[in-house]
Amino acid sequence: MSSKILAERYEVHRQLGKQTGRQTLLARDLQTQELVVIKQLFLGSDFEWQDLKLFEREAETLKALDRPAIPRYLDYLEIDEPDSKGFALVQTYVEGKNLEDHVRSGRTFSESEVKELAKSLLEILIYLHQQDPPVIHRDIKPSNILLHSRSGHSVGQVYLVDFGSVQNQAAKFGGTITVVGTYGYMAPEQFGGRSVPASDLYGLGATLIYLVTGLHPTELSQQDLKIQFCDRVTYLNSNLIYWLEWMTEPSLEKRLSSAGEALLSLKNPRPIHKSPMVVQPPPGSDIKLTKNSEFIEIVIPPKGIDFGLMAQLSAAVAASNISFIERNFFTATLKIDDQFFIIISASFLCVVGIKFIFAVFRERRLRIDRQQISYSSHLLGLRWNNSKAAPRPDICQLEIEEIKSLMPDKRPELYKVSQMIIQTGNQKYRLGVKQGLSESEIEWLATELSQWLGVKIKRTWTE
Incomplete structure (x- = not known):
């Protein structure tokens, strides 16, 4: 069977791809x-003029x-055959395998390979964006990036193909919005x-995330549109x-605003990434947030001694003194009830003493990193x-809860208790008045966590 010849010059070998109203062929x-x-x-019947505009724009872009x-522009044809009418763009053939096929076949990419890929593609984007007018590809994805001639630890030659969605500043469709x-x-x-x-x-960033996770970006969870x-x-360097x-x-x-800036930041990571920053707390607060x-780590200092604890301590010391006097001066007449009182008073003093030590010396730390919350x-x-540590991806909600306490009719603003709750699945981490936090401190911590996690604050009121 003879091969089909287009324009009396191009001998068709096989079909490379097909979409509605389109097809891509390999020819000689x-x-x-x-x-x-x-x-x-x-x-x-499904032809749209918008498709022709994009098709012609791809040809004009490749020509420049x-x-x-x-791929290099070679020819542009009008097809006028009995069974098909349309247009054809001829370009150089790039031999290689696209990134999506590589991942599907089980290939993994090391950190050095990911960086090499990123640098090569950024150099291509620098070239495109520096054109006059700038050329914006608009459809960078794994299937549009080819690798050829891999050798040793190098990914080989990197190609960016399929400029069918390309845009430049000179191409505008009036008031029409084009989503490609x-x-x-x-x-x-x-x-x-x-x-x-x-x-x-x-x-490009989403493509590289696909390479290192093996998952399409839509298969990964998102928080406020950020890919998680x-x-x-875990094998990648934090930089x-x-x-x-950032990408x-x-x-x-x-x-990042430009390919040049992205390439520079890839080669020279920003120092802020390495140096923890201590955030200034509200006035009068001793909480340390780094x-x-x-x-992100929150260190809550010892709660300190309040009036209630002082009263308990005074009562425990007084009871203990009474027990000491009875034990040393009235031993001969000490009754069973007196012995029981001595045991109770000693236990009370022990419990209050532990509470005193906790209030003076115990600090609490809430820490969230890339792996977990503790x-x-x-x-x-x-x-x-x-509380038991939980995986960071399980964090699903950040809440400020205001609990109305007793006597709501008498100045209710004085009878409410606030607490911040971090929800991870079925587990909750609470920070509030029990830890000695004021309302302003709770608001401040919730705001910092919301910004760092990319999670909105939910506010609830409980009576």
């Missing part, structure tokens, strides 16, 4: 004997680009039809994890857990 140029890729757009890591890209790899602003160079950075992947990549978080920051204002991108007590060199 009979003039040069080189393999080429032919992308076809058909004028069928000249970089080995990007692939869900999971699209930056949030692209859903509103807006694309900027930083949008490509988001796609840290618990699945690289922080950089990936996939949902907020355009907080994300945080960086790796952890809440422990520290007393004179001893340490024990107040």
